[in-house]
Amino acid sequence: MEGKQKRFTFEEIFKQNELRIHYHIHRLNIRDPHHEYYQEGLVAMWNAYEKYEPDKGPLATYFNYTIRNRLIDLMRKQNREHEKDAIYLQEQSTRMKDGNYYRRHGTAYPVMQVADTPFPYEGIDSAALWKTIKDELTENQWKWVTYHVVEGLTITAIAEQEDTSREAVKSWGKGAKRKLRRITDEGM
Structure with a gap:
C-alpha cells in the first residue's frame, strides 16, 4: 500500500x-x-x-x-x-529473615561454626582432628577449608566474602591441600 x-x-x-x-x-x-x-x-x-x-x-x-x-x-x-x-x-x-547469614556489601553469606560441624567418619575424635588440622594450616588456608570444603562455598563467593581475589583463594586451597596430603600420608 x-x-x-x-x-x-x-x-x-x-x-x-x-x-x-x-x-x-x-x-x-x-x-x-x-x-x-x-x-x-x-x-x-x-x-x-x-x-x-x-x-x-x-x-x-x-x-x-x-x-x-x-x-x-x-x-x-x-x-x-x-x-x-x-x-x-x-x-x-x-x-534477610534467616539469621544464619553474614551480610557484607549487600550480599548475604552463610555463617558457619566449625565447632558444630560433624565429622563424617565415626570412631575418630573429630574435635582433636579438626584442632590438629587447624594447627597445621595458616589462617587463610583454614578459611579455605572452612568455607570451601565444609560449607561448600564457591571460590568466587569466598573471594567476595574475604574481599580478595579468586587467585588468592585458589592459592590458599593449594597450600591447604598440600598440607592435608602430608598430614594424611603421615597417618595422623
Missing part, C-alpha cells in the same frame, strides 16, 4: 474499529486500569493499518489477528516479569 493512495485515514479507520480493542481486552479477561492494554491494542491497530495488503485478505480480520496476538504477548511478558519479581522477593526475604 506504499505506492497506492490510501482511501481512508487512520483516524477514520480508528473510529470505525476502536471497539475491536475493547472487545479483545474483554474477551481475554484483561483488567486494564492503566490502559496499558488499550494502548498496546492501539499500536497494534496502527501497525496493522500500515502493513495491510488488500490482496491478502480483509482488513478487519488482520486487525483482529494483530490486536489479539499483541495483547496476548503483552500478557505473557507481564506474567514473566511478575514471576521473576516474586521469586526474587521470596529469595531476598528468606535471606
Whole structure:
C-alpha cells in the first residue's frame, strides 16, 4: 500500500474499529486500569493499518489477528516479569529473615561454626582432628577449608566474602591441600 493512495485515514479507520480493542481486552479477561492494554491494542491497530495488503485478505480480520496476538504477548511478558519479581522477593526475604547469614556489601553469606560441624567418619575424635588440622594450616588456608570444603562455598563467593581475589583463594586451597596430603600420608 506504499505506492497506492490510501482511501481512508487512520483516524477514520480508528473510529470505525476502536471497539475491536475493547472487545479483545474483554474477551481475554484483561483488567486494564492503566490502559496499558488499550494502548498496546492501539499500536497494534496502527501497525496493522500500515502493513495491510488488500490482496491478502480483509482488513478487519488482520486487525483482529494483530490486536489479539499483541495483547496476548503483552500478557505473557507481564506474567514473566511478575514471576521473576516474586521469586526474587521470596529469595531476598528468606535471606534477610534467616539469621544464619553474614551480610557484607549487600550480599548475604552463610555463617558457619566449625565447632558444630560433624565429622563424617565415626570412631575418630573429630574435635582433636579438626584442632590438629587447624594447627597445621595458616589462617587463610583454614578459611579455605572452612568455607570451601565444609560449607561448600564457591571460590568466587569466598573471594567476595574475604574481599580478595579468586587467585588468592585458589592459592590458599593449594597450600591447604598440600598440607592435608602430608598430614594424611603421615597417618595422623
